[in-house]
Amino acid sequence: MTSTVFSHHALLSDGWASSVRITISHGSISGIEKGAVSSEGDVVVDFLTPAPGNLHSHAFQRAFSGLTERRGNPVDTFWTWREIMYRCALTIQPDELEVVAAQLYMEMLEAGFTRVGEFHYLHHDTDGRPYGNLAEMAERLIGASVQAGISMTMLPCFYAHGNFGGADPVAGQARFVNSLDSYASLIELTKNAISTVDGGEVGYAPHSLRAVSSEELAAVVGMGSGPIHMHVSEQMKEVSDCISWSGQRPIEWLMANADVDDRWCLIHATHQTEEELAMVLKSGAVVGLCPLTEGNLGDGVFAGQTHIGKGGAFGIGSDSNIRISLAQELSQLEYSQRLQLQNRNVLAGGEGSTGENLFCRAVAGSGQALNGSPALAIGNEASMISFNGKAAPWVNRGTLLDSWIFGMDQGPDRVWARGKVVVAEGRHTDRDRISASFQKVMKTIVARF
Ligand SMILES: [Zn+2]
Structure with missing residues (x-):
C-alpha cells in the first residue's frame, strides 16, 4: 500500500x-x-x-503517576518512592497492565514518540510464581503496543538480586526474578510473540549492577545480538554501595568488566566523574536520559554540557511515566543545565537552535538504542x-x-x-x-x- x-x-x-x-x-x-x-x-x-523513540519506559508505573507526591516520611527519597512502586507492582494483573499500557502508549504517540523501549521486569504472578506462559506479561505489553499502534523494542529485564554482591532479592521483587535459564526462555518466547508485529525488536536488559552478578551480566550480554539496556549510576546511594562492594564506582566498574560499545544504552548515568564521562563517550554507548523522572525522583543532574557538548549519543526516556511529554523532557534537560551552570542555551551544540539540536540528537540516539530507523x-x-x-x-x-x-x-x-x-x-x-x-x-x- x-x-x-x-x-x-x-x-x-x-x-x-x-x-x-x-x-x-x-x-x-x-x-x-x-x-x-x-x-x-x-x-x-x-x-x-x-519522530524519536522513547527509549526507556516501565509501563505499569503510569498507574500511580501523580499519586506519590505527598510526603510520607521525614525525608522522601527515591528509595521511599520505590516502596510505593513495589506496592503497585505487586498487585497489578495482566489484563490491567495491558489496559494501562495501551493508554500510556497512546499518550506517547500524541506526544510525538513513535517507538517505545519497554524495560520490562514485571514478569511473574503476584506470588512470584511464573505464569503458565512465562511471557504472559510481555505479551500483554506487546498487545498494548499493537492496540495503540506504537512500534516496540521489547527489553525483557534480567533481575536476580536485591543488592550488590549477589544479595537475595527482597519480597517486593518476587515478580521480577528469573534464573539465567528462565530468562533465556523468556527471550525466545518474546521474540516469537513480537515476530508477528511490524517493527518489533527485542533487546537485553540486565536491570542494574544491584540486580545482576558479574557472571550473570556476562551471560546475559552474550545471549545474542540486539540492544543492551541497563540502569546505571542513578542515585548516590547506588554509587556508594558499589564502591563498598567493589572499590569502584558503577560506570568505572562496568567499563572495566564489560565490553560496553554502541550496542549499549546506559539509563540515567547521572553520577559520573570526568574520567567516567570520557569512557562513556569513547564507548559509543547511548546515554538514556529521563529528565522528568530524574527530576521527580531527585536523582541529580546529568553532565549534559560535557557529554552532549562533546557529541555523545543520548536519547530520551519517560521511565516512570510521571508525565508523557517529549517537549517537556527536552526542555527539562536543557533547564537542568541552565540552573546548575547559570547559563542559557547550554545544549545548543553551536550557534543554532537549542531545541532543534536536542530533538535531532534524541532522534539519532533513540534509533541507535532501539534498533529503529527514525x-x-x-x-x-x-x-x-x-x-x-x-x-x-x-x-x-x-x-x-x-x-x-x-x-x-x-x-x-x-x-x-x-x-x-x-x-x-x-x-x-x-x-x-x-x-x-x-x-x-x-x-x-x-x-x-
Ligand atoms: Zn527505569
Missing part, C-alpha cells in the same frame, strides 16, 4: 528542505522529492519532522510528526522546534507510526475506546492503594 505526504517544510536527515513530497510504501519511506509540487491525494502539512530517509520507517503552522503563523522552520519545546503547548498535529496515521489533529484515532477502558481499570487499581 502506498500513500504520499507533501510538506511545505521537512526536516530530512541532511537538514530542512522545502516543498518535500514523501512516498510511503508498506510502512517505510520509499521516495523523497525536494522542490516538489503537491498532487491530488497527498496529505498536505506545513512542517514535517522525524530519520526521514529512504528505506527508513515512515514514523513522522507534522505541525500545523496555522496555529502560530509567526513560527517558521528555524523557530518551530524551539517554540514547541520551550514556548507553546501546541504539540504534534498528526503522527504516523510506520506509515499509519495514529494521531490526527492532535488526538489519537482510537482515544475514546482506549481511555474509557483505562478509566475503568484505574478505579480498581487506585482502590487497592
Whole structure:
C-alpha cells in the first residue's frame, strides 16, 4: 500500500528542505522529492519532522503517576518512592497492565514518540510464581503496543538480586526474578510473540549492577545480538554501595568488566566523574536520559554540557511515566543545565537552535538504542510528526522546534507510526475506546492503594 505526504517544510536527515513530497510504501519511506509540487491525494502539512523513540519506559508505573507526591516520611527519597512502586507492582494483573499500557502508549504517540523501549521486569504472578506462559506479561505489553499502534523494542529485564554482591532479592521483587535459564526462555518466547508485529525488536536488559552478578551480566550480554539496556549510576546511594562492594564506582566498574560499545544504552548515568564521562563517550554507548523522572525522583543532574557538548549519543526516556511529554523532557534537560551552570542555551551544540539540536540528537540516539530507523530517509520507517503552522503563523522552520519545546503547548498535529496515521489533529484515532477502558481499570487499581 502506498500513500504520499507533501510538506511545505521537512526536516530530512541532511537538514530542512522545502516543498518535500514523501512516498510511503508498506510502512517505510520509499521516495523523497525536494522542490516538489503537491498532487491530488497527498496529505498536505506545513512542517514535517522525524519522530524519536522513547527509549526507556516501565509501563505499569503510569498507574500511580501523580499519586506519590505527598510526603510520607521525614525525608522522601527515591528509595521511599520505590516502596510505593513495589506496592503497585505487586498487585497489578495482566489484563490491567495491558489496559494501562495501551493508554500510556497512546499518550506517547500524541506526544510525538513513535517507538517505545519497554524495560520490562514485571514478569511473574503476584506470588512470584511464573505464569503458565512465562511471557504472559510481555505479551500483554506487546498487545498494548499493537492496540495503540506504537512500534516496540521489547527489553525483557534480567533481575536476580536485591543488592550488590549477589544479595537475595527482597519480597517486593518476587515478580521480577528469573534464573539465567528462565530468562533465556523468556527471550525466545518474546521474540516469537513480537515476530508477528511490524517493527518489533527485542533487546537485553540486565536491570542494574544491584540486580545482576558479574557472571550473570556476562551471560546475559552474550545471549545474542540486539540492544543492551541497563540502569546505571542513578542515585548516590547506588554509587556508594558499589564502591563498598567493589572499590569502584558503577560506570568505572562496568567499563572495566564489560565490553560496553554502541550496542549499549546506559539509563540515567547521572553520577559520573570526568574520567567516567570520557569512557562513556569513547564507548559509543547511548546515554538514556529521563529528565522528568530524574527530576521527580531527585536523582541529580546529568553532565549534559560535557557529554552532549562533546557529541555523545543520548536519547530520551519517560521511565516512570510521571508525565508523557517529549517537549517537556527536552526542555527539562536543557533547564537542568541552565540552573546548575547559570547559563542559557547550554545544549545548543553551536550557534543554532537549542531545541532543534536536542530533538535531532534524541532522534539519532533513540534509533541507535532501539534498533529503529527514525530519520526521514529512504528505506527508513515512515514514523513522522507534522505541525500545523496555522496555529502560530509567526513560527517558521528555524523557530518551530524551539517554540514547541520551550514556548507553546501546541504539540504534534498528526503522527504516523510506520506509515499509519495514529494521531490526527492532535488526538489519537482510537482515544475514546482506549481511555474509557483505562478509566475503568484505574478505579480498581487506585482502590487497592
Ligand atoms: Zn527505569
